[in-house]
Amino acid sequence: MPLDNPTIAIIGAGALGSYYGARLAQHGANVHFLLRSEYASVKQNGLTIKSCRGDFILPPEKINVHDDPNKMPKADLALITIKSTANDQLPRLIAPIIKEDTILLTLQNGLGNEAFLARHFGQHRVLGGIAFVCINRTAPATIDHSAHGLIRIGELTATPTPRLQKIADLMNASNIQCEILPTLMQGRWEKLLWNIPFNGLSAALDQTTDRLLASPTGIALVTHIMQDVITAAAADGITLDPALIQTNIEKTRNMGAYYTSSHIDRQQNRPLELQALFALPLQAAKNKNRPTPWLEMLYHQLTIVDAKQNP
Amino acid sequence: MPLDNPTIAIIGAGALGSYYGARLAQHGANVHFLLRSEYASVKQNGLTIKSCRGDFILPPEKINVHDDPNKMPKADLALITIKSTANDQLPRLIAPIIKEDTILLTLQNGLGNEAFLARHFGQHRVLGGIAFVCINRTAPATIDHSAHGLIRIGELTATPTPRLQKIADLMNASNIQCEILPTLMQGRWEKLLWNIPFNGLSAALDQTTDRLLASPTGIALVTHIMQDVITAAAADGITLDPALIQTNIEKTRNMGAYYTSSHIDRQQNRPLELQALFALPLQAAKNKNRPTPWLEMLYHQLTIVDAKQNP
Numbered sequence: 001m002p003l004d005n006p007t008i009a010i011i012g013a014g015a016l017g018s019y020y021g022a023r024l025a026q027h028g029a030n031v032h033f034l035l036r037s038e039y040a041s042v043k044q045n046g047l048t049i050k051s052c053r054g055d056f057i058l059p060p061e062k063i064n065v066h067d068d069p070n071k072m073p074k075a076d077l078a079l080i081t082i083k084s085t086a087n088d089q090l091p092r093l094i095a096p097i098i099k100e101d102t103i104l105l106t107l108q109n110g111l112g113n114e115a116f117l118a119r120h121f122g123q124h125r126v127l128g129g130i131a132f133v134c135i136n137r138t139a140p141a142t143i144d145h146s147a148h149g150l151i152r153i154g155e156l157t158a159t160p161t162p163r164l165q166k167i168a169d170l171m172n173a174s175n176i177q178c179e180i181l182p183t184l185m186q187g188r189w190e191k192l193l194w195n196i197p198f199n200g201l202s203a204a205l206d207q208t209t210d211r212l213l214a215s216p217t218g219i220a221l222v223t224h225i226m227q228d229v230i231t232a233a234a235a236d237g238i239t240l241d242p243a244l245i246q247t248n249i250e251k252t253r254n255m256g257a258y259y260t261s262s263h264i265d266r267q268q269n270r271p272l273e274l275q276a277l278f279a280l281p282l283q284a285a286k287n288k289n290r291p292t293p294w295l296e297m298l299y300h301q302l303t304i305v306d307a308k309q310n311p
Numbered sequence: 312m313p314l315d316n317p318t319i320a321i322i323g324a325g326a327l328g329s330y331y332g333a334r335l336a337q338h339g340a341n342v343h344f345l346l347r348s349e350y351a352s353v354k355q356n357g358l359t360i361k362s363c364r365g366d367f368i369l370p371p372e373k374i375n376v377h378d379d380p381n382k383m384p385k386a387d388l389a390l391i392t393i394k395s396t397a398n399d400q401l402p403r404l405i406a407p408i409i410k411e412d413t414i415l416l417t418l419q420n421g422l423g424n425e426a427f428l429a430r431h432f433g434q435h436r437v438l439g440g441i442a443f444v445c446i447n448r449t450a451p452a453t454i455d456h457s458a459h460g461l462i463r464i465g466e467l468t469a470t471p472t473p474r475l476q477k478i479a480d481l482m483n484a485s486n487i488q489c490e491i492l493p494t495l496m497q498g499r500w501e502k503l504l505w506n507i508p509f510n511g512l513s514a515a516l517d518q519t520t521d522r523l524l525a526s527p528t529g530i531a532l533v534t535h536i537m538q539d540v541i542t543a544a545a546a547d548g549i550t551l552d553p554a555l556i557q558t559n560i561e562k563t564r565n566m567g568a569y570y571t572s573s574h575i576d577r578q579q580n581r582p583l584e585l586q587a588l589f590a591l592p593l594q595a596a597k598n599k600n601r602p603t604p605w606l607e608m609l610y611h612q613l614t615i616v617d618a619k620q621n622p
Contacts, residue, residue: 205616206517215618221611293604300532305516307526 003166009075009097010034011090012082013042013065015137016107019145020079020176022047022058027174032064032072034093039067041140050138051145053175074099077167080106084113084276091120103163105153107131109195109261110276111188111284114156127164128184129153130191150177154184189233193240194248195277196295197225199262203272204301208257213249221294222249228292232281235288262302272306274299314477320386320408321345322401323393324353326448327418330456331390331487333358333369338485343375343383345404350378352451361449362456364486385410388478391417395424395587402431414474416464418442420506420572421587422499422595425467438475439495440464441502461488465495500544504551505559506588507606508536510573514583515612519568524560532605533560539603543592546599573613583617585610 006029010021013033025031035042046060066072075097082089087108094104098121105127106113117126134147151171155161160180171178181187201212201222212218226245233240252258265272278299285292317340321332324344336342346353357371377383386408393400405415409432416438417424428437445458462482466472471491482489492498512523512533523529537556544551563569576583589610596603 201612201615205515205612207615211615211618215614217611217614218618221608221615224608224611294608297532297535297605297608300528300535301512301516303526303528304512304518304522304532307522307529 003076003103003163003170006030006076006170007073008032009072009078011069011078011080011093011097012036012086013038014081014083015135015143016131016133017079017081018042018047018137019049019051019133019135019143020081020107020131020151022049022056022063022143023176024170024174025058025063026056029170029174030064032066032075034066034069034072036067038137038141039065045141048142049145050143052147053145053149069093069096072097075102077103077105080104080108080113080117082108083271084108084110084273085271087113087116090117094121101125103127103167105129105167107151108276109273110192111280112276114184118156123156126156127153127167128156128188130181130187132191150179152179152181152187154181154187156184158183183238185236185238189229189236189238189240190244192233192277192281193226193229193244194252195260195262196229196281196298197222198252199260199273199277200225200298200302202260202263203266204298204305206263206266208259208263209252209255210257213253219249224294225298228285228295229281231290231292232285232295235290236281236284266305272302274302274306278302314387314414314474314481317341317387317481318384319343320383320389322380322389322391322404322408323347323397324349325392325394326446326454327442327444328390328392329353329358329448330360330362330444330446330454331392331418331442331462333360333367333374333454334487335481335485336369336374337367340481340485341375343377343386345377345380345383347378349448349452350376356452359453360456361454362460363458364456364460380404380407383408386413388414388416391415391419391424391428393419394582395419395421395584396582398424398427401427405432412436414438414478416440416478418462419587420584421503421589422591423587425495429467434467437467438464438478439467439499441492441498443502461490463490463492463498465492465498467495469494494549496547496549500540500547500549500551501555503544503588503592504537504540504555505563506571506573507540507592507609508533509563510571510584510588511536511609511613513571514573514577515609515616517574517577519570519574520563520566521568524564530560535605536609539596539606540592542601542603543596543606546601547592547595577616583613585613585617589613 008031010017010033013035021031043065046063047058104117107129114126114128130152132148132150135145138144168178230240282299319342321328321344324346332342354376357374358369415428418440425437425439441463443459443461446456449455479489541551593610
């Protein structure tokens with residue numbers, strides 16, 4: 001069984017992929033990193049990981065880095081960690097490393113990424129994962145992992161499988177906390193319940209999360225949007241507990257002046273993850289004619305903000 | 312009749328008040344300007360007006376400037392031109408210049424300003440006006456009037472009166488285009504149909520007006536908000552022609568990369584005119600239980616943006 005001693009490919013080794021790939025390599029897995037802008041730097045310096053779960057270094061002689069997927073070995077397991085805005089690159093990047101039983105585990109945000117991979121490479125090999133982690137690249141070839149780190153993984157079908165358990169075991173044996181989701185889409189929508197209001201409003205208004213919650217009108221706004229996300233999830237067959245609204249607001253209040261990834265994307269003139277985080281959730285509601293005006297307005301606003309970044 | 316040779320007070324001589332006051336003085340009216348930050352500069356230099364209707368200078372010896380309303384003469388007519396966000400200053404500023412038949416004409420934006428003045432000084436003396444003008448202070452004591460200039464004025468009651476005609480005549484005799492509105496609130500709501508989407512979205516998203524109209528989703532967003540404004544106006548007893556939506560969008564497209572006053576307020580860390588332009592129009596809809604979710608969400612967002620400016 002290839003997952004007993006797998007060859008692992010990290011497709012898009014940004015901060016997230018670099019961190020998890022490095023943890024796996026640190027614990028003996030055969031990991032191959034596909035890099036773009038960071039290739040030369042990591043090739044020369046290896047990876048330096050500063051982590052709340054323990055610092056470590058992967059020196060250059062102990063790391064397999066690549067700038068061309070055609071030079072990579074076939075993988076047993078590929079972690080897909082590029083931004084969903086670059087999904088159009090994936091067929092070209094993944095095709096060379098695929099063999100019959102290669103598993104593709106996407107750790108990307110939002111909806112539609114599993115479906116995209118299934119369309120191109122077959123549904124049987126696709127798994128989904130949700131990463132809860134605070135992570136940044138703070139310097140070339142240097143990753144700062146400041147908090148959390150849990151990954152929740154699931155099959156596209158409702159039933160967990162032995163291969164899912166093997167991957168979870170591999171992660172947990174590599175100092176990566178990993179849980180199995182009974183229903184992947186439940187996990188995706190629970191994360192969207194946070195991402196849509198907080199990533200969305202912070203990017204649209206150019207405000208840190210504390211400012212969104214600083215006034216009763218701000219809290220009402222976040223609440224309205226979350227209620228729309230619950231409506232959209234229901235249209236997609238997923239029931240979200242309304243009590244999660246309060247939980248998420250409290251949790252976010254404790255995060256202080258936090259910059260969401262979409263807010264940083266706006267500030268750094270990078271494309272927003274519009275499709276995965278906003279358009280497809282909205283479409284789920286529209287497919288069932290459920291009105292979600294707060295979500296819809298937010299999406300419209302983000303297209304304006306995003307269009308400016310990508311004229 | 313005092314309006315035949317009136318003493319005119321300009322309460323809050325920013326760009327707007329300075330321009331119209333200077334035009335009236337240029338044509339022989341007895342105008343007294345109440346200034347704050349610009350007092351010393353105008354006292355020393357007079358006012359320099361660069362205008363699409365003709366440049367002129369009011370030299371220091373021909374201009375009456377004041378920094379204290381208690382030193383001003385009683386006025387026959389006062390033009391109220393301070394920002395509505397400073398309305399709490401008005402009782403103190405206006406009381407000293409009032410006599411029995413003083414008329415207060417507010418040229419402020421949005422809703423609620425006439426009612427505020429009526430509450431403090433009696434409804435009988437209050438008129439409303441709407442200025443359509445592109446005007447800026449470009450240097451100390453220097454006003455740049457780049458386009459338009461029409462003022463539309465009306466009584467709070469539906470019926471135009473002789474005093475309204477006298478003021479219109481005075482304006483028109485002073486190179487200020489002035490029209491009489493049969494219904495003041497019709498004019499207010501027609502201007503709000505533009506101000507609410509364009510001032511609101513430009514300030515919330517920090518985008519010039521051309522970016523709001525650069526995509527189909529942006530145009531749909533502006534249209535949704537305008538439809539909510541029509542709903543709110545109807546709740547307030549005013550019928551707005553839906554064809555005005557298209558007219559306003561076309562007109563705005565021709566304005567290019569325009570910075571609305573609220574957008575500039577955000578960028579310069581000044582308070583937004585939240586009450587007059589957004590909260591009171593929204594309240595009109597709420598009073599009649601008419602749902603206007605796009606307008607409501609915009610208002611909520613602006614409170615967040617504004618709260619940051621005024622912590």
